[in-house]
Amino acid sequence: MTVFDLVVRSRRVVLPDGERAAAVGVTGGRIAAVGGYGERMAARVEHDLGGLVLLPGLVDAHVHVNEPGRTEWEGFDSATRAAGAGGVTTIVDMPLNSVPPTVTVAALDAKRAAARGRCHVDTALWGGAVPAHLPELPELLAAGVPGAKCFLLDSGVPEFPPLDDDGLRTALRAAERAGAVILVHAEDAGLIGDCSGPGFAGFLASRPGAAEARAVERVIAACAATGGRAHIVHLSSAEALPALARARAAGVPVTAETCPHYLYFSAEEVPDGATPFKCCPPIRSAADRDALWAALADGTIDQVVSDHSPCTPELKRLDTGDFGAAWGGIAGVQLALPVVWTAARERGLPLSRLAAWMAAAPARLAGLAAKGAIRVGADADLVAFDPDAEFTVDPARLHHRHPVTPYAGRRLAGLVRTTWLRGAVVDGRTPRGRLIEEVRRR
Template sequence: MAKSYDLVVRAESALIDGTFRPAELGIDAGVIVAISEGPLDGVETLTLADDEVLIPGIVDTHVHVNEPGRTEWEGFASATRAAAAGGVTTIIDMPLNSIPATTTVAALDAKRAVAMVSVDTGFWGGAVPENLGSLRPLHDAGVFGFKAFLAPSGVDEFGHLDDAQLSTALDEIAAIGSMLIVHAEDPGVLDAHENHGGTDYHAFVQSRPDEAEITAIERVIAGVRRSGARAHILHLSSAAALPALRAARAEGLPITVETCPHYLTIAEESIPDGATQFKCCPPIRDEANRDALWQALLDGEIDIVVTDHSPSTAELKFAGAGDFGQAWGGIAGLQLGLAVVWTEASRRGIPLQTVVRWMSRGPADFVGLSRKGRLEVGAQADLVVFAPKATFTVDVRQLLHRNPVSAYDGRTLRGIVRSTWLRGKRVGVAPQGHLLER
């Protein structure tokens, strides 16, 4: 008698071993236990439509949920519903802008206590001047690593590290076997280029030049070379920093790099003056820079693409009536990241399997979630039914993150998520995500 699985998923096009091919997946207890050309028998059967493909769930390792303390900016319920609607089955939450910041075990416990989640959710810790020398308890409590700023973060409760403190943090992180993830902008360069704000977007970009990223990244490289610690460069916006990173990686230094959908799909030339929904730090740069980031991804010099979902209230995002010096910085893109990147990738002739590698398996491997980000026997059945040729126009009022602000509002995008499945169960209204530990 043939085995009957909890769920059988039948697809004419499933992403298996880096290639789309016909497959049937047998799923038991939330795990893929069989992959066959068929037929398999299941208690429940999902058969994909002709225009749909099956891909692993997206893993977004850079998400600001902001709860507790600034839940009016976002929150676990709204963020994870938006994630699932965009095909994201796993997020890792940043240690700010919640209050308290995730710099102590007590703060981590407070965050976990309120985290009712629709998708699996893990947590980064923070490395700030006040907790250096005390990172191990957070590490032992299961955070995936430690975030640090090298320039002011924008919130008082999360201070940045100077050169000596960066060295201290790297030594401690090397000793405990963790990693430092870094917002790499240099405060001295930023101070030297500070201006009076205003509505001119180009003036905003000039206030945070490539040099700020280059200088800060060189500081991280030097620290990694000295300490042996593992480091990761967050939200790379400047392609001008790539030569230094290329040389460091060729040297064998343990440094990885991410970039974000907004840097890959928006260019300075298209941003109107006063359009503060496009403000983020580091900033969106010009078209030539955008093209260079794509080339670096294709060349393997940038490892992953994650959203840096960083929402706020509309009042903060549009503070100052278009003044880039006053508006809060950050792009809310968790629900749209896959479609945004796929739209531009397909225009450039880059196949979907490459995009999925950058946004699913790559981030999963980066944080050590080896059973996520892939359709293979033994992997968790985190699945996305995706219609890659279908299109939709973004209406910010229909997005599921808390505040109706989006840099992508009005854009026509390619690729619709028809359904998202977590551990073999379709994600619905009720929270069904797990809280993850490293």
């Protein structure tokens, strides 16, 4: 009889074809068997979770680690510790706000050097596309990144300037030749206004939903013209959804994500001066939130990622509450799963949908063939999750570098009891994460 390194049993295992009672056998860090809950499976270590849910490890394909260069904002050690505590077993790091940004092979090498030996979960890296280094983009894509991110307006940091429409098409052509994807921060600069002071309504008005809608239409046109594949990051506006749905139905190679904060909060509940809520694009109305949920349900949006984007407390302007001056970003990698589950269960949605949105789809986007699902041959990235347990968010118990969060004091549903990375428990002390330097291209 085969003796597995690890067997985990649960009456509620979320598999690619749905939820059922099962036992998962692990050998050499990979899933070697998926059998019945009561099936005899010899193991060196065995856990019976009973009624706890066994989920695939989440894949968060939108995390700003900021190391090297702005490690005082965040770093690989703290960001990946937070990820593991939240049931995320793989992150894909964004090319900004590190210094240098990951826009050349040399910068990619520097980022890899900073990450090695510091990661508590497996980590891949996106590249970046900026005007001055577009000629080098093919070389960067060939160096092992799954794709590159660009902005269509000011990114907020001077070392990562935006692309115009010609630059976007150049990047998409390079991605098409490489079988890669271009990630796009899609807001149209021509529709962005000025903002200052503590009023959230003024900040929201300065970045209207129409700015997202116009930018998404530009991306769709560029994809149709080049055949290149684009992915819209952190979509928040209902106004952008009709064009996106039409494009996807027509076979234009464009996908989109949204984020937990857009699915949980609404603009109507954000207090003036509460800059921990600032992100770009902004949290929008309850009607926008409902439209995002509907777009997830019908497949117009196919994934949910954190857009974990921390900074120092000083940059959040907590003293003045000035939305215009504060850094725009929410640090949420540790809380993404319970935040989304809290909102999803209120809508009667099962955990299998969350596994599709938060594990399988991000893994597919980033070319991580061994991630995102409980199936034979995949990495044994597993999460024991208690969907009925509730907790109140205490910022002091979060693992990202600075305890600033708009979720402080919120009552959330769902506790991560154990996270396994390739069959080993993620304990937050020993960094067992691997740096993923090669991905599978389409």
